[in-house]
Amino acid sequence: MSKPVKSTDREQAVLNLVFAALSDPVRREILTRLDGEELLVSELAQPFDISLQAVSRHIQVLVRAGLITQERTGRISRCRLDAEPIASAAGWINQYAKYWQQQFDTLVAFLPELDNSNTEDDSHGHDHSEDENQRD
Amino acid sequence: MSKPVKSTDREQAVLNLVFAALSDPVRREILTRLDGEELLVSELAQPFDISLQAVSRHIQVLVRAGLITQERTGRISRCRLDAEPIASAAGWINQYAKYWQQQFDTLVAFLPELDNSNTEDDSHGHDHSEDENQRD
DNA sequence: TTGATATTCAACCATATGATTGAATGTGCG
DNA sequence: CGCACATTCAATCATATGGTTGAATATCAA
Incomplete structure (x- = not known):
């Protein structure tokens, strides 16, 4: 449960931009499609309705x-x-992920039908996704 | 460089909310201060200027x-x-973190003093953050 | 009951965001 | 050259966000 370290304003600004960028599904899909290949703007745009x-x-x-x-x-x-910047975001989030994951494991221990093997990085397919935890 | 898996709309909605929530420095600091202890709203509010x-x-x-x-x-x-939801976000981001980190390592291998141009405070400090860009 | 405390709700304002359409820029090619 | 193509810029619009202040709600305590 180690306390996260304090970041500089500059790092904070990077995190602001990175997380804000990741908060849009179109942008996440763009990143997904760019994983492993380079694409043109027009190629990227093609599957979207916008x-x-x-x-x-x-x-x-x-x-x-x-x-x-x-x-x-x-x-x-x-x-x-x-x-570069994703490392900051990943670093930041992973500090919490440790804590959160631990809490999650505890939760899972009470709910055996959820697969608790995703404690580590099989997480590509992590499937505790029947979340009814958010609204709307 | 495994392609990330497609997520459900529900998962996407969670990611939207989680990343958007994380994009604000006040909220990140709230989370930071809550790491390991429970706090009252008033206690949380105290150090902020707002x-x-x-x-x-x-x-x-x-x-x-x-x-x-x-x-x-x-x-x-x-x-x-x-x-719970942070696991989704961590899972999502870590898929990329692997790729990005690898790219980053490669980059660093070529540019041992990568950040002497403008960055100072840590290995992934990155400097396009004189930032004018978001609301707050 | 009265009053202080803790938190939320509501109305308002300024700015940011995401979309659109139309024009502009710049490049490739006949 | 002159035109199609790839992308960006600009103006506009609707909505979301984050802040404010003031009122409302609810609880504790005297």
Whole structure:
């Protein structure tokens, strides 16, 4: 239950941007689709119902958060995941994840039908997802 | 570099709320202060410059995201961390953290003094944060 | 009951966000 | 050159967010 360390304002600003960027499902899906390959703006935009311009702005939000970079060659712009700021976010969240996970394990111990094997990183498929914990 | 799994709409909704909740520094600090102890709304509010009412609403945002719970006894309301939804967020982000961290390591291998340009305080300090960008 | 305390609710305001459409920029190519 | 293409910029709109102050609710205590 170690207390998280205090961060600088700068780190806080990064976390603000990163978490805000991650709070939108379109942007998360963009990141998902960029996992492992580079894509053009137009390719990224294609599956979405919103306009290309809207996607372009989502991409800019991700760029500002440092989560992706764009490399423009000619008139096309390739997007790829970038590494740095997510480490801050992952670091921050994982401090809590430890505590939360521990609490979660306790919870699971009381609710045996939930699979408690996700204490570690099989979490790709983590499936305690019948949450009725949030509204709306 | 395994592709992340598709999530349900419900999971997406949880992630929306959780990441949005985490995007505010006041709320993150509330969580930080709740790591290991329960606190009253008024105790939580005390170090902040904003009104008690504003803090109360931040707390409600965290409750809606499932990150904390409030237990009211009499006129006081104790807040404590809650476990479940953060597991989703941690799971989600960690899928990427692996990829990102690997990329980051590669980057660092090429640029041993990566951050001497502008960053100072730790290994992933990153500097595009003179930030003008979000509301607060 | 009266009054102080703890918290929430409500109304309001300023700003941010996400979407749209239309115009602008810039590049590739016939 | 002149036009199609890829992307961004700009204006606009509706809604969400975060802050304020003041009132309401509820509990404790004298």
